Amino acid sequence: MADNDLYLYLLRLADDNLIVSQRLSEIVARMPDLEEDIAVANVALDHLGQARNLYTYAGEVEGKGQSEDDIAMLRNEREFSNSVLVEQPNGDFAQTTARQFYLDAYQVPLYEALTKSSDVNLAGIAGKAAKEARYHLQRSALWLVRLGDGTDESHQRIQAAVLAMWPFTGDLFVTDGVEERLFEAGIAPDLVPVRDRFDATITEVFGTATIVRPTDPYQRIGGRAGFHTEHLGHILPELQSLYRAHAGADW
Secondary structure, three states: OOHHHHHHHHHHHHHHHHHHHHHHHOOOOOOOOHHHHHHHHHHHHHHHHHHHHHHHHHHHHHOOOOOHHHHHHOOOHHHOOOOOOOOOOOOOHHHHHHHHHHHHHHHHHHHHHHOOOOOHHHHHHHHHHHHHHHHHHHHHHHHHHHHHOOOHHHHHHHHHHHHHHHHHHHHHHOOOHHHHHHHHOOOOOOHHHHHHHHHHHHHHHHHHHOOOOOOOOOOOOOHHHOOOOOOHHHHHHHHHHHHHHOOOOOO
């Protein structure tokens, strides 16, 4: 197992968090009420903090002197390895909620498994992230239930949203040689039990929310290998423009 495997794996984890943080930051001050404006800003900051910790460690593993900003801001679309789920547009509040719920349902068991990683640095990062992810899941699940078991319109919107976001969830669980080698080394977790808990969470919350679980077998994958939807190409210029104009600047 080469350091390059760990570096690539850290980028996958970090990129998920950076891109969803950017998406959430786009809708601060556009939530249904002031409390949700504050809540979504805090969730975005949590994801950004997780991304920073992972990028910083990735830079140390790579050993080429790259800072967290260099890694996040100077790579192009094909070099990003986030899942296609997190780059999907915010849409209405229901779509934002559905996208976040799927991500939260994945990150909670993932981070909890990573706390047992043989890499003590990664385990430490995951320990803090797991606490935040559990809060995120509690919040998004609550909103899913409120919308699903609310008015006719709110139910229709959240039902449509979970169906629209579903085809992008499979990308969260794609594995390749990188993750297989890290699993053998005790660094990365087995994603089968992570997927099992993800499925169990969805079944439980959807049942409470009276939401019909999607059954469409089609899944859009490729993000881990750098093959993204068109949306990432619009996110990165806005995200990276300032740092690219002043590369290496300290803020």
